[in-house]
Amino acid sequence: MKTDQTELETLYPKMPSIPSDIEISQNAAMKPILEIAPMLGVDADDLEQYGKYKAKIEDNVWESVKNRPDGKLILVTAITPTPAGEGKTCTSIGLAQSFGILGIKHALALREPSMGPTFGIKGGAAGGGYSQVLPMEDINIHFTGDLHAIAAAHNLLSAVLDNSMHFDNPLEIDHEKVTWKRTIDLCDRQLRNAEVGLGSKFDGFPHETGFDIVAASEVMTIMALAQDMEDLRGRLGRIVVAYNTSGKPVFARELNCIGSLCVILKDALKPNLVQTCEHTPVFVHCGPFGNIAHGSNSVRATRLALKLAPYVITEAGFAADLGAEKFVNIKCRQAGLNPNAAVLVATIRALKYHGGVEKDDLKTENLEALKTGCENLKTHAENVQKYGLPVVVAINRFPTDTPAELDIVRRFCEGIGVESSLSEVVARGGKGGLDLANKIKRVVDEAPGTPNYYYKDSDPIKSKIETVAREIYRADGVDFTEEAESSIRRLEENGLDGWPICMAKTQASLSDDPKKRNAPRGWRLQVREVKVSNGAGFIVALTGKMMLMPGMPRESAVQRINIDPDGHITGLS
Numbered sequence: 001m002k003t004d005q006t007e008l009e010t011l012y013p014k015m016p017s018i019p020s021d022i023e024i025s026q027n028a029a030m031k032p033i034l035e036i037a038p039m040l041g042v043d044a045d046d047l048e049q050y051g052k053y054k055a056k057i058e059d060n061v062w063e064s065v066k067n068r069p070d071g072k073l074i075l076v077t078a079i080t081p082t083p084a085g086e087g088k089t090c091t092s093i094g095l096a097q098s099f100g101i102l103g104i105k106h107a108l109a110l111r112e113p114s115m116g117p118t119f120g121i122k123g124g125a126a127g128g129g130y131s132q133v134l135p136m137e138d139i140n141i142h143f144t145g146d147l148h149a150i151a152a153a154h155n156l157l158s159a160v161l162d163n164s165m166h167f168d169n170p171l172e173i174d175h176e177k178v179t180w181k182r183t184i185d186l187c188d189r190q191l192r193n194a195e196v197g198l199g200s201k202f203d204g205f206p207h208e209t210g211f212d213i214v215a216a217s218e219v220m221t222i223m224a225l226a227q228d229m230e231d232l233r234g235r236l237g238r239i240v241v242a243y244n245t246s247g248k249p250v251f252a253r254e255l256n257c258i259g260s261l262c263v264i265l266k267d268a269l270k271p272n273l274v275q276t277c278e279h280t281p282v283f284v285h286c287g288p289f290g291n292i293a294h295g296s297n298s299v300r301a302t303r304l305a306l307k308l309a310p311y312v313i314t315e316a317g318f319a320a321d322l323g324a325e326k327f328v329n330i331k332c333r334q335a336g337l338n339p340n341a342a343v344l345v346a347t348i349r350a351l352k353y354h355g356g357v358e359k360d361d362l363k364t365e366n367l368e369a370l371k372t373g374c375e376n377l378k379t380h381a382e383n384v385q386k387y388g389l390p391v392v393v394a395i396n397r398f399p400t401d402t403p404a405e406l407d408i409v410r411r412f413c414e415g416i417g418v419e420s421s422l423s424e425v426v427a428r429g430g431k432g433g434l435d436l437a438n439k440i441k442r443v444v445d446e447a448p449g450t451p452n453y454y455y456k457d458s459d460p461i462k463s464k465i466e467t468v469a470r471e472i473y474r475a476d477g478v479d480f481t482e483e484a485e486s487s488i489r490r491l492e493e494n495g496l497d498g499w500p501i502c503m504a505k506t507q508a509s510l511s512d513d514p515k516k517r518n519a520p521r522g523w524r525l526q527v528r529e530v531k532v533s534n535g536a537g538f539i540v541a542l543t544g545k546m547m548l549m550p551g552m553p554r555e556s557a558v559q560r561i562n563i564d565p566d567g568h569i570t571g572l573s
Contacts, residue, residue: 008403021573025136040308056270065307072444076315077324078345086347087396092315094131094425097278098437101430107309112287114215116187123557123573129426149268153261154183154219160257172244180241185214189551212548215289221536224286235535271301290317291507294326299335318507320380328387340448342389348401354518363400375519388452393420464501469525478525487530502538504546512544
């Protein structure tokens with residue numbers, strides 16, 4: 001039965017206008033971190049403070065709680081986004097704040113932002129509106145120095161590797177088969193390919209290299225997956241940095257520098273504790289990208305949160321075909337985590353975009369395009385269920401969404417048998433997510449899911465890639481370049497093939513082509529390169545035109561971020 005306009009306006013009242021993200025952040029009254037930690041049962045003596053509002057959790061806390069039962073784990077993921085993002089982090093933060101209003105003890109575990117996207121297209125990644133983590137400026141820039149430590153450790157390994165080849169090359173490394181590059185926490189396409197060692201023999205030896213962004217560094221993924229210092233040490237040691245003249249892998253441990261890397265990373269390994277706008281506790285730790293790495297916060301932070309709180313909310317990067325898939329098949333598989341349910345974030349503007357509406361016209365009502373674009377929502381909901389998780393759709397509301405559009409998505413979800421909830425956490429904070437919180441809590445309490453690993457680590461590399469492409473992306477098949485075929489053979493010959501797959505794929509489409517919107521069918525996945533992240537414990541398949549070093553857009557956030565004489569920052573979001 002069709003709902004008339006008056007009923008629609010009653011169901012979906014107009015949203016209030018709100019200040020900018022940074023205005024909300026700067027006007028928020030933060031509590032000292034010494035008042036936040038006790039909410040999780042953490043004492044002041046267990047904190048390593050970074051000023052008044054940030055702290056790292058000392059290792060002894062884990063030792064005191066590790067035998068407790070785990071809480072319930074809720075994953076927040078999303079449909080295929082528009083370039084601006086669709087509010088996945090906002091939804092995660094708002095949902096946590098809603099749990100707080102309901103008086104439900106909880107914790108939130110999020111990724112650390114990279115300065116690359118902060119100064120690139122996003123302008124920040126600490127939530128938005130009244131659903132932010134604080135102090136926002138610190139989190140988006142230097143925070144507690146974790147990403148700088150990761151970059152330093154990565155680049156020290158690069159320097160030691162080059163130094164070993166410079167001094168007589170005792171490991172017989174093939175100069176043309178060095179796989180370890182350098183890293184920097186900025187988007188800089190000029191550094192994707194570089195030649196170093198120019199000048200005299202005193203300046204080293206000339207060879208080709210390049211830079212990956214820190215969020216794509218294997219050291220970042222190792223930090224995010226390591227369970228303790230000894231695990232970190234072992235993972236760093238098994239990094240494949242090159243191949244020798246006999247075609248055998250050369251491991252980082254053979255360079256005798258792992259102890260030094262661990263020293264650089266010792267503080268960065270500790271989870272960071274901050275707060276939301278509404279003073280709920282948040283772990284923010286490690287930030288691998290979801291489109292070129294595995295896309296979730298650290299195992300250490302998630303495991304600790306699960307021991308300290310009965311309900312834990314976390315997110316995975318980009319859409320359910322990327323972050324959520326890797327969250328299950330990589331993070332949960334390695335760490336033994338058992339997520340119980342998922343929130344799937346959808347927006348009207350993204351669904352209209354997938355229905356064929358161009359970016360400049362997304363603010364205009366278009367019901368037919370919206371209906372068409374809902375196929376993207378359906379595909380992602382099916383994917384989450386394939387991972388073994390029940391799903392609740394969070395319709396993240398924007399001021400330009402009309403009541404008729406919101407109702408179409410609600411009815412569509414009903415039609416495919418998926419529960420939905422209108423989320424207004426950006427405009428209203430925790431109060432705007434109470435319905436979502438009640439629905440997802442009921443799901444995890446009454447019908448929790450368990451992760452489904454739909455391929456085995458022992459399956460052939462091609463088979464694992466083809467399974468993800470067919471089951472999750474809906475591809476007809478996979479085409480491998482000669483380079484990819486050669487890399488696969490080398491990994492199999494050297495016994496480096498028994499890992500899950502980490503697909504490096506565009507976040508802008510379910511396919512490997514960012515121009516293919518909605519839920520494309522009748523296409524084949526193109527795998528151009530395959531490499532092992534042996535320390536992280538996964539195999540990276542690079543598809544389409546994906547790069548491990550993003551570039552900046554024509555008009556970036558760099559142009560609007562500033563600071564006044566009083567130290568007030570503007571332009572961050």
